Each structure stands twice: as C-alpha cells, then as structure tokens.
Amino acid sequence: MKNKILLINPWIYDFSAFDLWSKPLGLLYIASFLREHNFDVFFIDCLDKYSGHDSLKVKFKKYGTGHFHREIIEKPKILGHIPKSFARYGMTEDVFIAQLKSHKNVQAILVTSLMTYWYLGVKRVVELCRQYLPGVPVILGGIYASLLPDHARKEIKPDYLIEGPGEIKVLNLLKHLLNKYENSIDLPKQLDDYPCPAFDLINHPDYLIILTARGCPYNCTFCAQKLISMPFSQRNPDTIIEEFELHYQSFKLRDFAFYDDALFINKSRHINVILEKLIEKQLPLRLHSPNGLFANAIDAELARLMFRANFTTLRLSFETFNNERRKDMFSKVSNEGMINAVYCLTSAGFNASDLEAYVLMGLPNQSIEEVIGSIVFVNNLGVMVRLASFSPIPGTVEFDRAVESGIICKDIDPLLTNNSIFPLTEGDKKFVLFQKIKSFCTALNKMAEENKLIYKDTSIETTVTNVMRKINE
Numbered sequence: 455m456k457n458k459i460l461l462i463n464p465w466i467y468d469f470s471a472f473d474l475w476s477k478p479l480g481l482l483y484i485a486s487f488l489r490e491h492n493f494d495v496f497f498i499d500c501l502d503k504y505s506g507h508d509s510l511k512v513k514f515k516k517y518g519t520g521h522f523h524r525e526i527i528e529k530p531k532i533l534g535h536i537p538k539s540f541a542r543y544g545m546t547e548d549v550f551i552a553q554l555k556s557h558k559n560v561q562a563i564l565v566t567s568l569m570t571y572w573y574l575g576v577k578r579v580v581e582l583c584r585q586y587l588p589g590v591p592v593i594l595g596g597i598y599a600s601l602l603p604d605h606a607r608k609e610i611k612p613d614y615l616i617e618g619p620g621e622i623k624v625l626n627l628l629k630h631l632l633n634k635y636e637n638s639i640d641l642p643k644q645l646d647d648y649p650c651p652a653f654d655l656i657n658h659p660d661y662l663i664i665l666t667a668r669g670c671p672y673n674c675t676f677c678a679q680k681l682i683s684m685p686f687s688q689r690n691p692d693t694i695i696e697e698f699e700l701h702y703q704s705f706k707l708r709d710f711a712f713y714d715d716a717l718f719i720n721k722s723r724h725i726n727v728i729l730e731k732l733i734e735k736q737l738p739l740r741l742h743s744p745n746g747l748f749a750n751a752i753d754a755e756l757a758r759l760m761f762r763a764n765f766t767t768l769r770l771s772f773e774t775f776n777n778e779r780r781k782d783m784f785s786k787v788s789n790e791g792m793i794n795a796v797y798c799l800t801s802a803g804f805n806a807s808d809l810e811a812y813v814l815m816g817l818p819n820q821s822i823e824e825v826i827g828s829i830v831f832v833n834n835l836g837v838m839v840r841l842a843s844f845s846p847i848p849g850t851v852e853f854d855r856a857v858e859s860g861i862i863c864k865d866i867d868p869l870l871t872n873n874s875i876f877p878l879t880e881g882d883k884k885f886v887l888f889q890k891i892k893s894f895c896t897a898l899n900k901m902a903e904e905n906k907l908i909y910k911d912t913s914i915e916t917t918v919t920n921v922m923r924k925i926n927e
C-alpha cells in the first residue's frame with residue numbers, strides 16, 4: 455500500500471497581501487517527485503481562494519491574479535506600534551481544521567514556508583496539525599526554513615527541518631521514517647529529470663507557473679537566492695515546451711508566470727529558443743514575469759520574440775540610476791542597458807507604458823535623492839515605476855550592512871523586516887517620507903499612462919532638487 459503524505463501551504467499573516475501569481479511551486483515540485491516515488495500525496499492550500507468561499511465573491515484582478523480572503527486578527531505585540539490592521543490571508547481556520555480532520559490517516563505532514571516575515575502563518579498551521587493530527591511527524595522546509603533554520607526550529611518546533619532544495623532530502627527522510635526500503639526509480643541527475651510540478655493539486659487554478667531554471671549565477675548584495683536555490687542550472691527548452699503544452703491542454707489556462715531568477719542568461723540557447731518554439735506552436739498564451747528581468751540582456755531579437763510570444767507583464771530590474779551603488783551591489787543593469795531595452799521593446803511593438811521597472815528604495819545609506827533620481831529616470835522613458843521597498847534578508851551582504859550601520863540588530867524579529875513596514879525601523883519621519891515618495895511615484899505613473907512625461911525636458915539633477923523641495927515642505 456502507498457504511504458500517505460499531507461502537504462500544506464500555510465496562511466499569510468501580514469498587513470497586506472495579494473495573489474500576484476503566487477503558488478507554492480517548491481511544494482508542488484516535491485508533490486510530483488514523491489508521487490513518482492510511489493507516495494500518495496494530499497494537499498491543503500491555506501491560500502486557496504475558493505475553499506469555503508462563494509466563488510462569486512472572489513475578487514479578481516487581471517490575468518488570474520486576485521485578492522485572498524482576509525480576516526483581521528490581533529496584531530502581535532512586537533507590531534503593536536504599527537498604525538495598520540494585521541490580517542490572516544487565505545481560508546478560514548474552520549475550513550482548514552475541517553480539511554485537516556479529513557486526513558486522519560496520513561503518515562507525515564510536509565509544511566512549506568515562504569517569506570521569513572510570514573512565519574506566524576506557518577506556526578499556526580503546525581499548532582493545528584499537532585492538535586488535530588497528533589503524533590504525525592511534521593517536516594518543515596521552504597524559504598523561511600532555509601534562511602532562518604534556528605529561528606524556525608525554536609518558533610515552529612517541527613519534528614524535522616530541511617534546508618534548501620527539498621526533493622531528494624525529503625524522500626530520504628520519509629523512507630527512513632516509514633521504513634520504506636523498496637527500490638524506487640533512479641534519483642534525478644539533472645533538472646530535466648524532475649517531474650513537472652503537480653498543478654492538478656491546486657483547487658480551481660486561475661493561472662500556471664513555469665520555472666525554466668534553478669538559481670542564478672549573480673551575487674547581488676540584497677538577494678538571498680544563493681542561500682536557497684541549487685547552483686544555477688537551466689532546463690532543456692524542449693522539456694519546457696512540453697510542460698507548457700501539457701499544462702495548457704490539461705487546464706486550458708492562458709496565463710503563465712515565470713518564477714525564474716535569471717530567465718535571460720544564455721539567451722541564444724535558452725529564452726530565445728523557448729519563445730521561438732512557443733510562437734511556432736501558436737498556443738494562445740499570455741506570459742508574465744513578476745520577477746525582474748535583466749534589462750541589459752534585451753536586444754532587438756529578444757524584444758521581437760517577446761512581443762510575438764505575447765509577453766504581457768514585463769517587469770525590468772532597474773534598481774537604481776546610481777552607477778557607484780550598482781557596482782557596489784554587483785548589479786547587472788546599466789542606465790544605457792535600460793535605455794536600449796526600452797528602445798528595443800517599443801520598436802518591437804510594446805507601448806512604453808506596458809513596461810514596468812523595479813526601483814529599490816530604502817537600502818542602507820541610500821539617499822532619498824538617489825531614489826527620486828531613479829524614479830525620474832524610469833519615468834522619463836515612459837515606463838511604469840514599481841517601487842521595491844528594501845527589506846534586509848538574513849545572510850545577505852545588505853543585512854550585515856544594516857546591522858553594521860545600527861539600523862537593525864542581528865537577531866531582529868523577522869516580523870520587523872516586512873518590506874511594507876521596514877522604513878519605520880528608522881522612525882516615523884522616514885516612514886512618512888517613504889509614503890510621500892510612493893504618492894509621487896503613483897502620480898508620475900498615472901501621467902505616464904496618458905503619455906505625459908512632465909520631467910522629460912529638465913535635467914534629472916534639477917528635477918530632484920525641485921521634488922526634494924516639495925517633499926520637505
């Protein structure tokens with residue numbers, strides 16, 4: 455008889471949350487891998503927008519994205535001073551408990567984790583597992599577990615914690631726990647040997663996710679990917695196309711979001727080939743990249759392929775217009791690269807206002823002038839600005855810098871590193887300043903949508919001085 459394993463994607467506890475093509479991809483990879491090794495897998499998705507709710511009430515946004523069900527809950531003491539309400543996002547506890555109770559015969563529970571500052575959702579899930587499925591071992595993995603294993607052991611108290619890529623490690627652990635010694639199929643030697651993520655476990659999917667590689671060869675100082683992922687490795691374009699076709703045929707969904715960290719590396723034998731083959735297949739897809747794309751890699755050929763393959767959400771990593779900081783962060787973008795990318799994309803048929811660019815705000819020692827200058831630089835190109843508020847991730851260079859400069863202490867509660875409130879660490883004044891910058895950015899985006907680029911004919915230095923004066927009024 456097959457062993458029964460329950461997989462859980464916990465709630466989000468936060469001030470705000472939005473389903474921006476957000477699925478527990480790592481857990482779905484583990485699910486299909488365990489199935490291949492003869493386990494029966496069951497899944498509870500606390501972020502299921504449909505379970506326990508009238509599907510007519512689910513609030514949709516574009517391309518399958520949407521709002522989670524939200525319930526205001528008591529703020530943890532440490533966040534008591536934040537003037538915002540705190541909520542649990544996802545299904546109600548009652549629905550979760552009812553689902554847990556229907557899995558009385560499982561032999562192990564696998565819980566995933568995502569953002570470090572979402573650990574309260576993980577903690578609650580594990581508490582309820584202990585209460586309703588006592589004695590069943592709980593194995594914790596995922597991004598929070600990998601970045602803060604000691605914190606997770608102390609707070610969540612799983613029976614086992616696995617760091618990093620989990621497929622093989624969890625298989626070995628389960629075999630050991632369940633005395634399962636029969637010979638199963640060979641272990642994967644390369645990425646193409648892993649089965650496709652088990653999207654059939656998702657209740658009522660509205661979109662699909664695709665991952666064409668794991669890891670990233672770069673080392674940006676604010677990023678934690680090296681601490682989580684396997685060394686950079688790309689899949690064969692043929693297996694990626696097979697996955698697109700299989701998932702499109704099975705789910706009849708058009709929206710696919712890339713989860714890659716580094717989609718454009720080795721472009722001539724990777725993304726260019728993938729897009730060419732997708733165009734050939736004539737599948738009516740819409741492609742989205744919520745993660746930042748390398749602007750510097752975009753040339754006329756790639757831009758044309760992106761347009762023809764129907765890239766619909768296209769976010770570029772810009773980060774900052776300050777070259778000194780770029781060098782210091784090991785950033786792979788340049789101002790010239792950004793200008794060229796926008797030129798190639800608009801020449802290929804995109805409107806500049808269809809493009810978005812991430813601008814970083816709040817890095818240790820980053821001046822407000824630098825943030826405003828970067829926003830104006832992007833706005834002058836007619837591109838929408840997406841502000842990415844800095845939040846220090848343990849184990850990264852920027853985290854250590856934030857500790858050195860006294861902004862945080864090294865054992866800061868992860869709840870305080872939440873990007874939506876982190877500026878408060880430096881006081882109310884900074885928080886208010888950031889709110890003003892956000893409003894400035896929203897206003898510029900609105901005008902850019904109507905093709906009004908009000909600072910285009912003024913030098914960035916003069917614009918920054920004028921905007922700073924207004925902000926400080």
Ligand code: B12
Nearest residue numbers: 476480564565566569570595596616619620677678744842
């Ligand atoms: C895709 C992605 C997103 C997507 C959505 C992610 C989602 N699922 O909802 C989008 C673009 C929306 C996003 C947004 C953001 N993200 Co993001 N994102 C990622 C990214 C690139 C990939 C995650 C992923 O799915 N990888 C692929 C799967 C296969 O890998 P995996 O999840 O790690 O799973 C493996 C292991 O962890 C393990 N595992 C997983 N679960 C389990 C369970 C068990 C039991 C076991 C044993 C093992 C195990 O095995 C799996 C398979 O090998 C990571 C970086 C990275 N490389 O991990 C950043 C990352 C998670 N994001 C990060 C950040 C900072 C953000 C933003 C705050 C950025 C910003 N400033 O706006 C936002 C905020 C999100 C929000 N508030 O909603 C940080 C995390 C910071 C933190 N403190 O935890 C990361 C690490 C990037 C970084 N900067 O270093 N993100």
Ligand code: SF4
Nearest residue numbers: 670672673674677715
């Ligand atoms: S390029 Fe992106 S994924 Fe790679 S290290 Fe830099 S921020 Fe992280």
